[in-house]
Each structure stands twice: as structure tokens, then as C-alpha cells.
Amino acid sequence: MGRKHNNQLPENLPQLQNLIKRDPQSYYEEFMQQYQHLQNTIKVFYFSPQAPNKTLEDLMMFMAQIAHCYPKELKTFPEQVGSILQKYSTILDSNTRMTLCKALVLLRNKNLISPTDILELFFNLLKCQDRPLRKFLENHLITDIKNLNAKHKNDKLNTTLQNYMYMVLGGDTKAAKIALDIMVELYKKNIWNDARTVNVIGKVGCFSKNTKILVGSLKFFLGKDPEEESENSDSENEIDPKEVMMANKVNKKTRKREKQLTKAKKLAAKAYKKKSAAPSFNFSALHLIHDPQGMAEKLFQQLEMTNKRFEVKLMTLDVISRLIGLHNLFLFNFYPYILRFLQPHQREVTRMLQFCAQASHEQLPPDVLEPVLRKMADNFVTERNTSDVIAIGLNAMKEVCARCPLAMTEDLMRTLVDFKTHRERSVIMAARSLIQLFRNIRPEILHKKERGKPTEAMDEIESLNYGKIEAKNYVPGAEVLIEDQKPQEDSASESGSDSEGGWVDVQHSDDETLGDMEEDSDDEEDNEDNSDSEYDAVAEGIEEQQTQEGSRKSQENEENKECIADKNTSSVAKLPKQKKKEVDLKEKKELAHKITLERILTDEDFKRIDAANVRKQMQSAKRGIKRKLEEKPAEKASELVKLSDIENIYKKRKHDKLARIESVRKGQIDREKFGYQDRRANEFCSKTNREKKKKKNFQMMRHKARGKTKRSFKDKQVALRNHLLKLKKMK
The missing domain is CATH 1.25.10 (Leucine-rich Repeat Variant)
Structure with missing residues (x-):
């Protein structure tokens, strides 16, 4: 074709x-x-x-x-x-x-x-x-x-x-x-x-x-990180799925509520995926550098000799600080260079504080970072500055100390602790967060009243020394798995737990146990012989415990007499408690080491270990006293310092006029126009005379405005009749 x-x-x-x-x-x-x-x-x-x-x-x-x-x-x-x-x-x-x-x-x-x-x-x-x-x-x-x-x-x-x-x-x-x-x-x-x-x-x-x-x-x-923008956008339009689902059950079913329910389910599924997803590094390219020390030194040398724009210098400082923090580099000239920019009036000063925190790590000598903390305290954390500046300075010092705790001195810490009684809430919260950080890593630098209630986790904290490497040959907290393996009957008999889950000490409730046994014997009428034998056994056990307690008390009295004879009575009296703590910690380490070597830990085991470690943060060091688990322990400092952590100020911002106008404009976007609305099915059909009258010029309608004075007799009759009918209805 x-x-x-x-x-x-x-x-x-x-x-x-x-x-x-x-x-x-x-x-x-x-x-x-x-x-x-x-x-x-x-x-x-x-x-x-x-x-x-x-x-x-x-x-x-x-x-x-x-x-x-x-x-x-x-x-x-x-x-x-x-x-x-x-x-x-x-x-x-x-x-x-x-x-x-x-x-x-x-x-x-x-x-x-x-x-x-x-x-x-x-x-x-x-x-x-x-x-x-x-x-x-x-x-x-x-x-x-x-x-x-x-x-x-x-x-x-x-x-x-x-x-x-x-x-x-x-x-x-x-x-x-x-x-x-x-x-x-x-x-x-x-x-x-x-x-x-x-x-x-x-x-x-x-x-x-x-x-x-x-x-x-x-x-x-x-x-x-590409997920930061999506997280910010999602947080603005965040909807609680539980509230929407409950409202959808109770309230009347409408299309709007169904749309809100589907949107809430999608947001909940998206949030679950983000939590379950593996963590992604947003600066993984820096991990692949072969010679990070040489690159950081060359970049710093180029920075000192360059005359480029301030924005380029900021980017160079950011890369250098990330290299130092990631690879634990030693670039001592970097810190005196950045000290000149640590002024409240300095342009992009919060980013300079961020670079100081990023360039901190545990292997850095404390003498190098002490001038940086002192400069922050002198220029930011002073009464002559505003509350926002003080809070930002405290947040920056917290981020530096989270990566290099030894840089903080005891005198400087005492000065910073005083800001917890400041008049502004933003400063109070920043000072409290700094105190909470040192409670978990260096409690000895705080005054005794600032350390908080002693917990089991505090007993396990070891003193930090420069250059000390803490390499453990066991999984911390693994001893809880041995406790889980014990049968419930043995744990119930040893701990004396009641039906409600409380803790009862048998040694201190002799009369109560006798009374309980008597009630049990009255209830079981068919087995009176058995109950009597149990009663006798318990009585004999109590008598043996009393004799053991008497002998133990006599031994303690003899030891106390020997301690009184000594001059240093106070130090010797404290010695048994300290030894007891050391023995308990040693036993826990041995158990954790044993369980780590003898079995392969599963995901469920690690979940139990994490829960036990969190419980230690909340559980009091005194035996038998438990506190409710309300908050999580302090998280480990991340590799990258977020600018929002330094600029985080705990107070409600006051909106100026422009911000209020902008929020009003946002609320008016989807709203219908205020005023008269033409609701006719066909907008091109004719209008009534009353509607046309509203758009006419007043001079054209002037002669009709005097219509009330020139009413006809018929109109007056109709008006009077309507008025009388209205009065009759009101009665």
C-alpha cells in the first residue's frame, strides 16, 4: 500500500x-x-x-x-x-x-x-x-x-x-x-x-x-535530611487519631468526620512507619573521608587566608566542626578562632554556638574547651542580657557538656545552677536541663541537694577521667534475664507478694501472719488437722526467726561497741553500706557477664533489658521503695547538633500585629464571604422588586420612603388588624 x-x-x-x-x-x-x-x-x-x-x-x-x-x-x-x-x-x-x-x-x-x-x-x-x-x-x-x-x-x-x-x-x-x-x-x-x-x-x-x-x-x-521538612509540615497539620476515632463513635456520622477519620488513620500509619524505619544519617558522606584530619587542617588554613563572603565562611566552619566531632579530631586552633564570634550581637551567633558543640568530643582535653564555656558564660549567661540570650547560652553549654563533660568546672557549675531560680521560665527550664544532664553523667560536680533522689542507676555511675575508655565485656542490665527465669512460686514465697501485687515483709508482720493463718483455719472446716499443723509450723518458724534476729542484734551491738572504742566512729559506721553497694554491683556485673556468655539474646530479651535500665533511672536506691515510671532517661548525645536544640526557649511567643493579621488571613482562606449571598438555583433568573430596590439610588426612591404617612384607609385597616391579632397572641 x-x-x-x-x-x-x-x-x-x-x-x-x-x-x-x-x-x-x-x-x-x-x-x-x-x-x-x-x-x-x-x-x-x-x-x-x-x-x-x-x-x-x-x-x-x-x-x-x-x-x-x-x-x-x-x-x-x-x-x-x-x-x-x-x-x-x-x-x-x-x-x-x-x-x-x-x-x-x-x-x-x-x-x-x-x-x-x-x-x-x-x-x-x-x-x-x-x-x-x-x-x-x-x-x-x-x-x-x-x-x-x-x-x-x-x-x-x-x-x-x-x-x-x-x-x-x-x-x-x-x-x-x-x-x-x-x-x-x-x-x-x-x-x-x-x-x-x-x-x-x-x-x-x-x-x-x-x-x-x-x-x-x-x-x-x-x-x-529530607525528612525534616516533611516532619515540620506534618506537625503543623497534626491530628490526634484517638480523639477523632472516639468523636466518630459518639457524634453524628457526617462526611466531614469520615474525612477527618481517614486523614487521621493515614497520619498515624505514616508516623508508625517513621518510627519503625531504620535511622538514616544525613551527612554520611563525611564518614567516608580517608584523611579527615588532613582535610580539616587544610580547610581551616584556607579559612584563615580567605576573603570570601561570610556565608562561605559559615559553611566551611560547619564542615570543619562536623569533621572534628565525627572523627574525634584534634584541631586546637579552631577554638580560639571561633571565640571571636561568640558575642550576642554577632550575626548568625546561634550557628556559631552550634559549631562549638559539634566540635566537642570526649577525647578532647578539657583545658581546650574550658575557655569556650567561660566565654559563653561571660557573654551570654549574665544578668545584663535578656532571658532569651541567657537561655540560648545555657542550651549551648549543655550541648557542649553532653559531648565533653569534663570541660565543666565545679565553680562554673555552681554559678550556672543559681539560674534555676530566675524570674523568667525560659531560663529556669534551661538551667534545669543542664542540672539533669550532670545528674546522669557527673553527679559529683553538683551540690548534694542538686543531685536529686538517689536511684539505682546513680549507684552504677563511674567517675569520669580524661582518656578513660569504658569497654564492657557484658550487656549492661542483662542480670534481669536471670530474675525472669525464676519460677513465679519461688518469687512469691521469697518476696511475700499479696494478691494485689503489693510487697509484704514477713519479718515485720508476725501478728498479721498469725491472724491470717487463724482466718484460713476457720474458713477450711474440713481440714482442721492440716491447718493446725500449718499453724504450728509457722509458729516454730517465727520463733526461729526471732532467735536469729536476737543473735544478729547481739552481734551488731558488739560490733558497734568496738566501733565506739575507735576514734573515727563516723567513717567506720559508713563502711558496711559502701561495701554492700560494691558487693551488689559486683554481683550484678558477674550475673550480666554470665548471661551474656551463656545464651544468645533475642529481641525480646533486649526489650526487657531496656525496660530494666529505664526502671533503674526511676527506682529509688532504698530497698522496698518504688516510684512510678513517669519519664524516660536522658538520651545519648547525637552526632549532629540540631540548631533547634540551642534555640529551644520554653515560653509562649507573643504575637505582634503582623503575625496576628497573618493568622487571621489564614483562617479566612476557606471561609465563605461575609454578607448577602445569592442562593438562587439559577443565578441568571429575574429578581424581585424588593431586591432591585436595594441597589437603586436613594434619590430615585425618596418619594416612596414617605409611604407610611400617605397610607390608604384599606392599608390602615389591615395594619390595625394585624396589630390586634399580635397583641391577642401575646396574651
């Missing part, structure tokens, strides 16, 4: 292209005719390559579309297109250049040309002053490399491409910036997420003279 229009095919390339793809052999002559036409057009093109050539563009795209149909005849076609682009890249017309690049991309997608053959050409074309072309080539390179590594990673090809990109990255051209963007995008897509890519960006990009490449590399290492 296609041969009937054979005379029109040379001029209709799309139709010929469609026919060739269906049956290449039947239209071989037409193809050769077009191929010869292309060669002649290229010869003419060489005379004026800068002029636009629509015929050449159409023929190039035509050949690229059907190249797979005639692979032998078009074997040299990709080289021909590439030579034109390489020779006349800067003087070609923009449309012609874009068309030739699209033709090469088509050939690459059909696997008629290798990726390494066009890579060098495309990077040379990135130097052209043509933004759409650069964007097109960048997207193609990213997509092509992604498709090459879709099924499995092609390490050989990736190494070849990476080597060439690293060479391009060293230059100060636009191609270097696009090469950096390509590598960053491929890292985010988990294609080139190896240590080699990260280290090249760190070595070449972070020390480039080109500001754009430098900023792009620093932003790569300061990659933000």
Missing part, C-alpha cells in the same frame, strides 16, 4: 521513517536516496557552518531514527555527527547544535555508540554559551549512567567515567561545575555512593578557587 505514494516519499520524511521501520528491505532504495542527499547537504554545510540549516537537521534526525534498520550502511554515521560537533561546536547555530546532540543521544539509547565515545565530546560542549544545551547534556549523562547501573553496578565503566570526570573537575570551567553536579546527583541516587567519589569531591571540590565549585562541594557535605 505504501508504494502508491512513492513519488511523495522523498519530501515526506516522517511517513518514510514509519514505513522503513516496518519493512526496511522494501524501502532500501528510498533510504539510499536520502542518505546520498544527506552527504551532499553536509558538503554544502561545510561552506557556511554558522548558518542555520533546516534540511540538515531533518535529515540527521531521520537517519538517527532508522539507524538500527541499516547498521552496515550507517556504521560511520555517529563518527560523522561527532566530528561536526567537535570541529564546529562554538560557531554552530544553537538549534542545529541541539539537533545533532539529540541525534547522538538517540544513537546512544539504541546502543549504537558506547558511552565513553560521546562523554568527552559532551563535556567539551558544556563550555558553549548555551544554557538549554548544558541542561540537556547534564540530564542525559545522569540518566545514562543510572540506566547502565540499573541491574548491577558496572564497576569497569564507572571507573572509566569517574576518571574522566575527576580530570574535568580540576579545571575552573563551567564543565567542572556540571561534573560536580552530576557526581552529587549520582551520589544521592545511590549509584556512585562509594568512598572514591566522596574523597575526590573533598580533595578537589572543597579546595577549588572557583567559588561555585567550592560552595557546591561544601553543600554536598552539609547535605540536609
